[in-house]
Amino acid sequence: MADDDDDVPTLSAETFAALQEFYAEQQKRQEILTKLEADNKLNENILLEENWQLSQFWYNEATVHSLVKVVDKVVSDGGRVALISCPTLFVPVKRQIGDRATVSLLEYDRRFEIHAPDFIFYDYNTPDRLPSEMHNSYDLVIADPPFLSEECITKTSQTIKLLSKDKIVICTGAVMEEHVKNLLGLKKCDFEPRHRNNLANEFVCYANFDLDEALR
Structure with a gap:
């Protein structure tokens, strides 16, 4: 029986890195959202960092x-x-x-x-x-x-x-x-x-x- 492993598609290193970055960003957003929903008071600790490039x-x-x-x-x-x-x-x-x-x-x-x-x-x-x-x-x-x-x-x-x-x-x-x-x-x-x-x-x-x- 022939080995079909060679037919399994694989991700390039660049695509894999981009996918990892996407999931990391999604996880970060979810963590922030969870904090926002859990805290009923104004808490400056949950604020995102300033982006000075965006003024x-x-x-x-x-x-x-x-x-x-x-x-x-x-x-x-x-x-x-x-x-x-x-x-x-x-x-x-x-x-x-x-x-x-x-x-x-x-x-x-x-x-x-x-x-x-x-x-x-x-x-x-x-x-x-x-x-x-x-x-x-x-x-x-x-x-x-x-x-x-x-x-x-x-x-x-x-x-x-x-x-x-x-x-x-x-x-x-x-x-x-x-x-x-x-x-x-x-x-x-x-x-x-x-x-x-x-x-x-x-x-x-x-x-x-x-x-x-x-x-x-």
């Missing part, structure tokens, strides 16, 4: 707490919240209002796909490439454009206009103030967002409602 700088705990308080106060039952390029807000906001409102995360970093189906891949370079059912459907949009450039704030503003039907908050550098005012008509707030790692640039919060009153 990621996470808020400190006090800033997260303040922004969650604003969301909780201004979003009514059955409302909808969109978080654009501020992924570390998603978990605490979802925990706070997820039982009474919809929370969507628009983000370029696919590590945050662990939050699917609430995760929507978002690239500010294609600001209009979003499902039509999302248009003008969000009661509150919070955005933190990743780059301090006119191009980035302009394209992110296009997305905000596309999504928003009411309240808007932008956290960005003070150098973007004129662009924020001209593009969206937002006003500077007294509240100042802070980051876990101190940044050289001054960061400011802008809104089209009295955000500071919501924090009192």
Whole structure:
């Protein structure tokens, strides 16, 4: 009887390595998701590491707490919240209002796909490439454009206009103030967002409602 072992297909070293990487990534995502589901409190230890190549700088705990308080106060039952390029807000906001409102995360970093189906891949370079059912459907949009450039704030503003039907908050550098005012008509707030790692640039919060009153 002939030996059929030679007919068994084998994976190349390159394909095998890619497969191992895929399964390792899947396992990592599942571990993170398990932690998120098991912990009912805001726990900074579960946050993914910042990717500086994507210009990621996470808020400190006090800033997260303040922004969650604003969301909780201004979003009514059955409302909808969109978080654009501020992924570390998603978990605490979802925990706070997820039982009474919809929370969507628009983000370029696919590590945050662990939050699917609430995760929507978002690239500010294609600001209009979003499902039509999302248009003008969000009661509150919070955005933190990743780059301090006119191009980035302009394209992110296009997305905000596309999504928003009411309240808007932008956290960005003070150098973007004129662009924020001209593009969206937002006003500077007294509240100042802070980051876990101190940044050289001054960061400011802008809104089209009295955000500071919501924090009192």
